[in-house]
Amino acid sequence: MDKKIQNDVLLTAAECAARTGLSVKTLRVYEAQGLITPKRTDKNWRLYGTNEIVRLNEVMILKQLGLSLSKISELLSGQPANLERLLEIQATTLRTRSAQIETSLRLIGQLQLKAKNGLSMEDLLSLAKETHMHEATDDIAWRRYEQARPRTQVEIDPKSLTDYVGDYRFEDGLTGKVRTDAGKLLGGLLGQPEFELFAEAPDKFFLKITPAQVTFDRDETGLVQGLILHQEGFELKANRCEPGTYQKAEDALQDRVKANEPYPGSADQLRTVIAECAAGTVNHDDYTPQLASVIREQLQMVEQELERLGPLKSLDFRGVGAGGYDLYTVDFENGRLEWGLSKAADGRLNGLFMRPAPCDIV
Structure with missing residues (x-):
């Protein structure tokens, strides 16, 4: 019980x-x-x-x-x-x-x-x-x-883990990688920590830190050609890509962080996001499906918070965070927040958050 x-x-x-x-x-x-x-x-x-x-x-x-x-x-x-x-x-x-x-x-x-x-x-x-x-x-x-x-973990042949090793690209352009280390299978998405994958069946793995699973797809010859990430009610497909793809994306991300330059037009995009959330009407086409789903769930809470804060006064770029998010300090008539956003390769937003502004902002 x-x-x-x-x-x-x-x-x-x-x-x-x-x-x-x-x-x-x-x-x-x-x-x-x-x-x-x-x-x-x-x-x-x-x-x-x-x-x-x-x-x-x-x-x-x-x-x-x-x-x-x-x-x-x-x-x-x-x-x-x-x-x-x-x-x-x-x-x-x-x-x-x-x-x-x-x-x-x-x-x-x-x-x-x-x-x-x-x-x-x-x-x-x-x-x-x-x-x-x-x-x-x-x-x-x-x-x-x-x-x-x-989920129930099962034992599989450690030698089979090498079948899954490689670089993967999702439909929104986000890249990930899978590797082995000391008999463990590890996976990671660009800008996020690695996680260990535990087998529950052949070609099917799960995470213990969060309710998510990964299923690997094989072609007719038995070679792994892609994966599906099952998380937050979505099934996100990724194709296996050329070795070095993930490293190139990681290098590009670090270059953007060092350059400390925002995505083109991200300030105007954030103003639109805030205005739409305050009005309670959001154009979900501007977001990836999974982010749009999160916004639908949290819209009422965000709308109430923006109503409390009052009209937008100013929006200032703070820099590019370690995960590639553009960070902004946003001043309202009755308070201040920090907002962060990230974009998919097609220009849609695939990451968005708001939180209290850091104490060092005066």
């Missing part, structure tokens, strides 16, 4: 159905699918405890995300009921939906004002895209759920 689940109370099937809003028939279906295993009395009556209620919540959340019972059964097979995971995925999903609802209401309000004179093709496309994003959010949520499940 999950350590965070206490004071177990047993309910009959009728009581469980009444308290959860499910029917007794539905409980039987879930049991037949292997999703729940209620306890039994001497007379073979079913009893449902807190573990079963947690599992029922998991099932209902995943059903809301569009998964079939067979897929849910596959996803949860062999996993104990996990209250912490349940609450986290539900909170994340609700925060994202809340932010999207606010954005959608603003868009619909704007379109209602224009509807009397007719909507343009651009207006209709914006509405369709906003509607589609709700579906995309659910897909991301259930992938996060799957990525967060416990």
Whole structure:
């Protein structure tokens, strides 16, 4: 039993159905699918405890995300009921939906004002895209759920680790590398620390420091040709590239840090970001999909903070950080923050943060 689940109370099937809003028939279906295993009395009556209620919540959340019972059964097979995971995925999903609802209401309000004179093709496309994003959010949520499940490390032939060694380039231009060291497989992304990869199956590895996995792809000859990084609900593909690609990217990053020159147009781009976040309407096309997803989740919080700070007064470039982020001191009428941004090769933002300004800024 999950350590965070206490004071177990047993309910009959009728009581469980009444308290959860499910029917007794539905409980039987879930049991037949292997999703729940209620306890039994001497007379073979079913009893449902807190573990079963947690599992029922998991099932209902995943059903809301569009998964079939067979897929849910596959996803949860062999996993104990996990209250912490349940609450986290539900909170994340609700925060994202809340932010999207606010954005959608603003868009619909704007379109209602224009509807009397007719909507343009651009207006209709914006509405369709906003509607589609709700579906995309659910897909991301259930992938996060799957990525967060416990992993079991298995032993593999240490000699096979060399199959994965090489440089990799993701679709947004970010480079990474995989290498071995003392029988360990290590991976790293440009500007970020290395992490150890632990095998859970042939060609499938996971991280212990964060809920993320790496799957290596092989071609018809058996050679590794790429990888997929599973993290934050996304599946990011990278192709294997020429040896030395990562080092060239690392050298270019260090040259930019030494030159201490911002990305072209990054100051204006940051002003746009702040203005859009303050208005609660963000053009997600300006961000990579994974960053856009994070912004949707946090937009309401950022909007409230910017409302507290008041109008933007000034924005000053501070330098290029070690990870390649352009760092800015941003003064508002009622406070000061430090913002950082980084760009993908196609010009979209792939990194963004705001935090209290360092104490040495006066």
